[in-house]
Amino acid sequence: MDELQQKKQMLIQTYKRFTRRELSPIDMQIDQDGMYPVGLFNKVVATGLLSTTLPREYGGAGFDFNATSDALRIMATGNASMAVTLEGHFKTIEQFIKYGNKQLNDKHLPSASQRIFAFSMTEPSGGSNPLGISTIAKKVGDDWVISGDKIMITNGGLAQVYCILCKTDDDQMAVFVVDKDMPGFSFGKKEDFIGLRGTPVGEVVLNKVRVPGYHLLGKVGQGLEIGDNAHADARVLMGAVLAGITEHALNVAVDYSKERKAMDTLLFQMQVTQEKIADIAIKRQNIVNLYRSAANNKVANKPYRELAAMAKSYGSRAAVISGDEALQILGGYGYSREYPVEHLIRDARAMELAEGTIEKMNIEITNAEIAK
Amino acid sequence: MKIIVCVKQVPENDSVKIDPKTNDMVRTGAQGVMNPFDRNAIETALELKEKNGGQVILLIMGPDSFTEVLRDGLAMGADSAYLLSSKEFGGADTLATAYTLVAGIKKIGKPDVILFGRQSEDADTGQVGPIVAEDLNIPQATFATKVETISATTLEVDRDLESSIQKVEIKLPAEITVRSEINFPRYETPINIVKSFDKPLTIWNEKDLNVDPDKIGKKGSQTIVTKVYAPKKETKQVKFLSKKAGDAAKTIINELDL
Amino acid sequence: MGNQEIWVYVEINNLMVEPTSFQLITKAKQIANGRKVVALIAEPKMSHLESDIKEYGPDEIRILRDERFRGANDEELADALFQVVKRNTPNAIIFPATVRGRSVAPRLQAKLQTGLTADCLDIYYDGDNLVQVKPTYGDGVMCNIICPDKRPQMVTVRPNIFEAKVDRTIKPKIQAAEFEFHEDARSEVEAEEPVDHTSTDLTNAKVIIALGRGAYSEKNVELARQLAEKLGGKVGVSRPLTDKPEFTHSDQIGQSGTTVSPDLLINLGISGAVQYTVGVEKAKKVISVNTNRDAPIFDLSDYGYVGDAGAFLEAMLGNLE
Numbered sequence: 001m002d003e004l005q006q007k008k009q010m011l012i013q014t015y016k017r018f019t020r021r022e023l024s025p026i027d028m029q030i031d032q033d034g035m036y037p038v039g040l041f042n043k044v045v046a047t048g049l050l051s052t053t054l055p056r057e058y059g060g061a062g063f064d065f066n067a068t069s070d071a072l073r074i075m076a077t078g079n080a081s082m083a084v085t086l087e088g089h090f091k092t093i094e095q096f097i098k099y100g101n102k103q104l105n106d107k108h109l110p111s112a113s114q115r116i117f118a119f120s121m122t123e124p125s126g127g128s129n130p131l132g133i134s135t136i137a138k139k140v141g142d143d144w145v146i147s148g149d150k151i152m153i154t155n156g157g158l159a160q161v162y163c164i165l166c167k168t169d170d171d172q173m174a175v176f177v178v179d180k181d182m183p184g185f186s187f188g189k190k191e192d193f194i195g196l197r198g199t200p201v202g203e204v205v206l207n208k209v210r211v212p213g214y215h216l217l218g219k220v221g222q223g224l225e226i227g228d229n230a231h232a233d234a235r236v237l238m239g240a241v242l243a244g245i246t247e248h249a250l251n252v253a254v255d256y257s258k259e260r261k262a263m264d265t266l267l268f269q270m271q272v273t274q275e276k277i278a279d280i281a282i283k284r285q286n287i288v289n290l291y292r293s294a295a296n297n298k299v300a301n302k303p304y305r306e307l308a309a310m311a312k313s314y315g316s317r318a319a320v321i322s323g324d325e326a327l328q329i330l331g332g333y334g335y336s337r338e339y340p341v342e343h344l345i346r347d348a349r350a351m352e353l354a355e356g357t358i359e360k361m362n363i364e365i366t367n368a369e370i371a372k
Numbered sequence: 373m374k375i376i377v378c379v380k381q382v383p384e385n386d387s388v389k390i391d392p393k394t395n396d397m398v399r400t401g402a403q404g405v406m407n408p409f410d411r412n413a414i415e416t417a418l419e420l421k422e423k424n425g426g427q428v429i430l431l432i433m434g435p436d437s438f439t440e441v442l443r444d445g446l447a448m449g450a451d452s453a454y455l456l457s458s459k460e461f462g463g464a465d466t467l468a469t470a471y472t473l474v475a476g477i478k479k480i481g482k483p484d485v486i487l488f489g490r491q492s493e494d495a496d497t498g499q500v501g502p503i504v505a506e507d508l509n510i511p512q513a514t515f516a517t518k519v520e521t522i523s524a525t526t527l528e529v530d531r532d533l534e535s536s537i538q539k540v541e542i543k544l545p546a547e548i549t550v551r552s553e554i555n556f557p558r559y560e561t562p563i564n565i566v567k568s569f570d571k572p573l574t575i576w577n578e579k580d581l582n583v584d585p586d587k588i589g590k591k592g593s594q595t596i597v598t599k600v601y602a603p604k605k606e607t608k609q610v611k612f613l614s615k616k617a618g619d620a621a622k623t624i625i626n627e628l629d630l
Numbered sequence: 631m632g633n634q635e636i637w638v639y640v641e642i643n644n645l646m647v648e649p650t651s652f653q654l655i656t657k658a659k660q661i662a663n664g665r666k667v668v669a670l671i672a673e674p675k676m677s678h679l680e681s682d683i684k685e686y687g688p689d690e691i692r693i694l695r696d697e698r699f700r701g702a703n704d705e706e707l708a709d710a711l712f713q714v715v716k717r718n719t720p721n722a723i724i725f726p727a728t729v730r731g732r733s734v735a736p737r738l739q740a741k742l743q744t745g746l747t748a749d750c751l752d753i754y755y756d757g758d759n760l761v762q763v764k765p766t767y768g769d770g771v772m773c774n775i776i777c778p779d780k781r782p783q784m785v786t787v788r789p790n791i792f793e794a795k796v797d798r799t800i801k802p803k804i805q806a807a808e809f810e811f812h813e814d815a816r817s818e819v820e821a822e823e824p825v826d827h828t829s830t831d832l833t834n835a836k837v838i839i840a841l842g843r844g845a846y847s848e849k850n851v852e853l854a855r856q857l858a859e860k861l862g863g864k865v866g867v868s869r870p871l872t873d874k875p876e877f878t879h880s881d882q883i884g885q886s887g888t889t890v891s892p893d894l895l896i897n898l899g900i901s902g903a904v905q906y907t908v909g910v911e912k913a914k915k916v917i918s919v920n921t922n923r924d925a926p927i928f929d930l931s932d933y934g935y936v937g938d939a940g941a942f943l944e945a946m947l948g949n950l951e
Contacts (some may be wrong), residue, residue: 006440010447010565013405018559021873048561049523061562113563259844259921266924465745466736480731491886499736502704506740508672511705511817514733528820532880533729534833535643536824540703542817552879561692599774600766607929608916612936617945620935624948627895628915630861 002047005044008067018047019078027079030198031343036082041158044082051113053090055097056293058109058148065233069240071270077251079321080347081198083244085116087237088154088199090201092117092163094233095175099218099226104177107214118159119203119230135206137166137176142213146176146206154354157187163230164206165223173223177215186207195346211296224275232305234355236298239291239311242319245348246284249319249326252341253277253351256330267329277326283318290314306368311362312351373416373524373544376483377450378473379410380498381434381441381474382619395428406441407559409489411448412550412556417451417487419555429453429480433461433472450605454480458577472588476579477508484544485527489564490551491516498549505547514549515539515571551564634655634721636662636818637692637782639711640671640683641730643701644824647682649834650726651796653742655686658724659797662878665721669802672710674700680804688796691804696811701819704730704797708737713809715742720782720787722760724753727786737787743865745777746784751908760785765908789833790891793805795938832883837863838892840910843870844920845899845939851876853943854898860950868906884909898939902927 001009021208023030024044030036044050053068054060063071069316070088076083095107108117120202125132135148146166162178188203192258218226254277257267267273294307323345334341352358381404416426430445430453442453444536456476465474477483486505498514500557507614518530522541531538532551542548558569578588587591613620624630636658651669658667669683672694680691694710702710715738723738725731727749738812739746749786751772752763759776760783766773777783832838839861840853851865859866866883867874881891883910884906891912900906907930910916919932919942928934935942 001440007565007569009440010444010568011562013444014560014562025874047559048563052562056566059563062479063562063566213544219483261923265541266922404733445948466748467739470740498732499746499748501741502733502736503740506708506737511703511814512733513817514704515729531729533643533822536822538819539821540817541820544816545819570789586845593763594743594780595747595775595777596763597775598771601772601774603772603908606911609934609935610928610931612923612928612934615937617935617937617941617950620937620942621945623948624917624933624946630894630950 008070010062011061011067011071012074013016013065015074016189017247018043018049019075023047023075023082024078027342030079030081031340032337034192034197035200036198042081044086045114048113049086049091050116052086053093053110054109058105059113064299065236066292066299069237069291072237073240073244073247073291075337076241077247079198079345080241080245080248081196084196084199084238085155085158085349087234088118089159090118090237091230091234092119092161094219095119095163095226095230096318098229099175099222100283101216103214104217108177111161115161116155116159117161117163118153118155119163119234120153120156121227122150122152124149124151127134133167133173135163135164135166136169137174138169140210143174143210144216146178146209146211147184149203149208150193150206151188151203152201153202153204155203157190158200162204163217163226164204165227168220172221173227174216174220174228175223176211177217178206178209178211182209182211194352195343195348195350197343197346207325227249228305230273231355232308233298235276235308235361236291236294236304236314238351238355239287239294239308239315242312242315242348242351243284243287246280246287246315246319246322249323249341249344250277250280250284253280253326253329256333259284274330276329280325282323283322287311287315287318288334306365309356309361309364309368312355313358313365316348316351316358320345320352323348373420373424373489374429374483375411375420375485376429376431376477376482376562377417377445378431378504379414379441379445379489380406380407380432381438383405404437406444407489408554409491409550410445411489412552412554413487414445414448414450415521415555415557416516416548416550417485418558420485420519420521424524426484429454429483430438431476431480432456432475433464433469433476434569436575438533439575442573443568446562446573447565449564450541450571453573453574455573455575456577456581460578460585460589463564463591463593464588465595466497466499466503466593468588468590468592470507471592472498472583474498474504474507475577475583477504479523479576479581482545485600486510486545486547488547488549490549501547501549506548508545510545511542511549512547512549513542516550517554518549519548519550519554538628539553633718634664634843635666635668635718637668637670637720637723638688639723639725639731639735640669640679641726641728642671642673642677642679643728643730645677647679648726648728649794650715650728650731650787652683652686652788653778653790653792654724654726655683655688657753657787658794659687663755665692667721669725670694670711670714670807672696672699672707674698684802685796685798687800688802689746690799691802692807694807694809698811698813701822703814703817703819704733704737704817705814705817707734708741709792709812710809710813712741712749714807715782717808719759722781722783723737724786725784725786725797727788730784733785736758739784741883742780742782742784742950743927744782744784745775746786747775747777748786750787753785753787759783776828788889790889804921831864832881832888832890835864835890836864837861837896838883838890838913839863839898840868840900841871841894841898841939842868842906844901846871846874847940850898850940850943853940857896857943857946857950858945861894863892863894866920868900868903897927897931898925898943901925902930907925
């Protein structure tokens with residue numbers, strides 16, 4: 001094994017150990033309570049998981065998306081909420097690495113191993129259509145003053161640093177970095193979603209928040225590009241999370257069908273079960289192949305947006321169907337909240353919406369195919 | 373405080389089976405991992421270092437691929453690692469293994485503490501630690517559930533002797549074997565994983581160690597494995613009880629007179 | 631190459647003979663085939679445990695007597711035993727695979743530069759070689775080990791594998807062993823306090839409720855504890871559950887845990903992997919509960935219940951008034 005491979009294996013082992021010990025045992029509890037238990041997040045920080053992708057010059061481990069996506073998949077086999085919390089953080093860090101100026105990065109990135117970073121685009125007035133953005137950034141001297149309302153932010157409330165997609169006063173799109181401790185910053189409503197219930201999703205209200213000029217991420221006019229890039233990175237990692245959820249469903253279904261009998265035959269020996277298990281396994285492998293292709297292209301500096309859209313479009317639907325098939329194998333137990341299958345379906349369902357709906361993915365994929 | 377932790381690589385749990393027909397050992401994707409008990413020993417060493425300063429050095433005997441396990445230990449926080457690797461070391465029993473480890477320890481330089489996990493998960497012997505202690509003529513405290521620093525030269529160790537707990541004050545240098553109950557081993561953080569590849573890892577063979585060729589490997593071993601097999605199981609005739617839990621319970625309580 | 635004696639090291643625990651030593655005396659007599667069985671004990675002046683040992687009929691009891699054995703450390707014990715072995719090398723020395731046995735035996739082995747096999751499940755002679763049987767590597771693999779060229783042949787043997795049998799037909803010769811107690815001040819036993827320990831409790835428990843992965847839930851743990859209390863027994867677990875917050879390694883039954891020999895064993899959600907079953911072979915009556923009728927555990931059971939462990943536990947508790 002070469003050094004890179006070995007580091008990756010070790011990273012996966014740490015994620016595996018952490019998941020087995022800290023997450024899997026409370027997976028159901030996290031879903032039922034709708035939040036992480038007190039102290040769990042501190043363990044994530046203490047284990048250094050937030051710095052997985054952070055470059056070494058900022059005190060991070062600097063793992064690429066090839067290793068990180070596999071690690072998140074492993075985590076999602078135990079608990080998808082925490083994997084999505086990390087996904088939200090990692091995708092944001094990526095935008096700092098790609099677009100951040102030196103002063104901005106020097107100031108913020110060293111704290112990214114302890115503080116969650118979030119990226120926010122959506123506003124109450126409408127989905128992910130960036131043209132309808134009404135958060136305004138006004139230039140005042142060297143500074144910018146930002147006002148507006150952002151909702152459905154992954155890790156909203158938990159995160160301490162927010163990238164905000166704004167419209168400038170000369171009608172261009174730009175992304176600014178806002179710290180939650182800045183005057184005029186406040187948290188709004190927390191969402192009560194049916195799935196990924198551990199992942200906090202919330203609102204941020206900005207009332208004339210004044211940020212210095214270097215808090216501009218990239219350039220004025222680059223806002224949409226950065227937004228698209230953040231989407232693509234998020235979708236790669238969500239593909240991995242979806243593969244993890246599907247694997248979780250597969251594991252539950254396999255364990256159950258090895259133990260449960262119907263008419264003196266173990267379930268896994270029956271063709272109806274075999275068809276479902278095979279289908280879930282194939283779907284799992286397809287998602288893995290898609291997100292890995294996307295991750296590998298990203299690492300190799302090749303185009304990966306279409307693959308990322310495929311991973312999330314296919315992955316989210318396939319994970320929901322897999323959960324449904326696993327539920328059917330478990331029968332009444334699958335429909336019960338005492339078994340994890342039903343929450344896997346709800347968890348996967350979130351990703352048919354988040355980071356662009358499945359319909360939006362399919363438009364992007366179609367456009368990419370037509371342009372070829 | 374200079375601390376040497378001796379570790380071992382074992383096949384990942386459940387990955388080795390015996391083919392019932394051929395009696396051959398079948399390794400099903402047997403990925404090597406660090407013997408889980410050794411992680412407790414490393415954790416103990418790191419805590420001693422945090423308290424007293426010094427360095428934590430890992431030592432292992434085995435093929436070159438065992439560097440992977442050493443990297444794990446370095447990623448937990450150990451400072452350096454040594455692998456004793458040579459074809460000549462192969463087939464060693466506990467006596468020859470201890471002899472080779474002692475040669476490594478002598479070459480590394482006199483430690484204050486030598487730590488072992490209570491036993492290895494595969495061969496389950498747990499005897500290499502005491503042999504090393506005897507070969508180095510130092511005292512030992514085995515099956516430790518607590519290790520506390522009294523001074524730079526003295527530790528206090530709680531030993532769990534199953535039906536009693538023994539408190540031992542032990543002068544350094546000493547050998548300590550820890551139980552898994554002693555602590556919860558820390559995770560290898562992603563940053564420490566990456567840093568572990570910048571830490572020194574030295575490989576020595578039998579020439580580097582200047583060992584007696586008759587005392588290492590198969591030649592230095594007094595024991596021989598003559599047979600490896602899957603044991604025959606004595607089976608009982610099971611009586612299946614009613615599927616109704618209440619009836620099943622009544623049957624048992626009546627028939628066994630509970 | 632040593633004489634034709636088998637020595638059994640008699641361990642003292644809280645001023646009593648640790649029961650494994652008796653089991654090993656009986657076993658040594660069964661395999662001796664003409665060899666002399668010698669019980670070797672290192673005891674303080676006023677303790678006369680030879681009267682207990684006598685009951686099991688070794689050919690001879692050899693006593694290392696010194697007040698300082700009260701609170702002796704491993705180094706002092708190994709040194710004293712070494713002196714006795716050097717004077718008169720036996721064919722084999724058998725130690726209980728208790729904590730002390732596993733700590734002292736390897737030090738003695740190192741002094742003698744001979745072979746030692748730890749944690750044996752069986753021993754027998756093949757000619758002059760003591761065949762040492764022990765589990766190895768994972769899932770139900772056993773191996774036979776011999777030490778052909780050196781004497782004594784040394785082993786530590788698991789507690790509760792063999793049954794101790796009283797034998798008053800033999801009047802053992804009682805002999806004092808010659809040695810000098812060499813104090814070693816580098817390690818001092820400051821205190822020793824008896825504890826209620828799960829592993830010893832399990833070793834000696836008459837009733838054991840064993841929980842496996844298939845039956846684990848907080849509720850089932852609680853129910854199992856209630857049932858254990860009602861039946862005057864203890865709760866043990868298979869390996870996967872040692873990771874759970876309620877249990878530790880000392881609650882573990884099986885190859886890398888404790889070997890048990892209860893009158894009644896109730897297995898809940900344990901499939902019957904060999905790592906587990908080697909630890910329960912001596913159980914007398916076995917009831918197993920598993921949702922899989924084909925689980926191998928049923929082959930080792932007197933009674934089988936195919937179904938949910940929680941329902942079974944509740945039914946047992948409900949009917950045991």
